[in-house]
Amino acid sequence: MEKLKPDRDGFEPEQIRVFERRYDEIINRGLADNPFTPPKEKKRGRVKKTPPLNLLTRLRDYRAETLAFMYDFRVPFDNNAAERDGRMMKVKQKVSGCFRTFEGAERFARIRGYISTARKNSKNIFEAIRDAFCGAPFIPNAAA
Numbered sequence: 001m002e003k004l005k006p007d008r009d010g011f012e013p014e015q016i017r018v019f020e021r022r023y024d025e026i027i028n029r030g031l032a033d034n035p036f037t038p039p040k041e042k043k044r045g046r047v048k049k050t051p052p053l054n055l056l057t058r059l060r061d062y063r064a065e066t067l068a069f070m071y072d073f074r075v076p077f078d079n080n081a082a083e084r085d086g087r088m089m090k091v092k093q094k095v096s097g098c099f100r101t102f103e104g105a106e107r108f109a110r111i112r113g114y115i116s117t118a119r120k121n122s123k124n125i126f127e128a129i130r131d132a133f134c135g136a137p138f139i140p141n142a143a144a
Contacts, residue, residue, distance in 0.1 A: 010071045019070060023063065030056045085116050114138075 011019070034052045049057070059066055069075045092108060099105035118128035118138050128138045
């Protein structure tokens with residue numbers, strides 16, 4: 001298979017069809033290996049399914065969303081960046097217990113957001129902070 005070129009927006013249509021076909025085969029094999037077996041006695045409410053069956057059903061029903069990174073290379077493969085962005089807030093909360101003022105929480109969030117944005121735009125964090133103190137903060141290009 002050909003290596004990805006940074007100037008491309010996504011895979012070629014034929015490559016996408018091959019990957020989608022393989023994806024569907026894996027999901028169908030998983031569904032065959034984890035069949036839904038309704039309980040012998042009837043209970044009220046929704047029938048509980050096993051965790052593997054729930055995952056397989058969700059992957060089948062949200063195939064386009066799951067494979068979005070394949071159609072458009074700007075879509076990240078995972079959501080680790082979003083998790084990392086939220087993690088610092090929880091660490092701060094755990095260490096100090098809370099923010100003393102609402103204004104302090106706002107300032108912390110603003111600084112963390114600035115650092116996160118600079119990092120996502122491949123800027124040196126220390127230079128971005130220095131530039132902000134010198135009155136020339138990094139402002140990302142909206143077109144990027």
